[in-house]
Amino acid sequence: MTTLKGHGDDVNSVAFAPDSMLLATASDDNVCRVWEAGSWKELAVLEGHEDQVHDVTFTSDSKWLLSVGEDGTMKLWRAPTLSAK
Numbered sequence: 126m127t128t129l130k131g132h133g134d135d136v137n138s139v140a141f142a143p144d145s146m147l148l149a150t151a152s153d154d155n156v157c158r159v160w161e162a163g164s165w166k167e168l169a170v171l172e173g174h175e176d177q178v179h180d181v182t183f184t185s186d187s188k189w190l191l192s193v194g195e196d197g198t199m200k201l202w203r204a205p206t207l208s209a210k
Contacts, residue, residue: 127165131158138180142187147204149190151178157192159205168205174198 134153141148141162148160157171157178174194181192183204190202 129158129160129165129167131167131170132156134177137178138182140182142183142204143185144187146187147183149181149183151181151192153177155194157181157190157202159190171200171202173200 129150132150132152132154136150136152138151139148146162147168148162150158155172155174155176155178158167159169159171160166161168171192174192174196176195178192178194181190183190188204190204192200192202194200
């Protein structure tokens with residue numbers, strides 16, 4: 126079992142990217158977090174909503190992440206890449 130830590134409040138939504146490389150979470154702490162599937166390393170903290178984030182989903186090509194917040198906004202984020210360094 127793996128426990129992912131980072132959010133400071135309830136998690137409302139969890140979504141795997143269609144390519145299974147990323148996992149995104151949305152929370153009442155007003156942020157989304159993106160994790161690398163398998164290693165579970167946190168890749169990004171997406172800040173920008175002014176209130177709770179209710180839902181998160183990836184586009185079918187896994188390149189974009191859409192979040193929906195209590196603040197009445199939807200935000201489109203470029204998903205982090207996992208290219209070799």
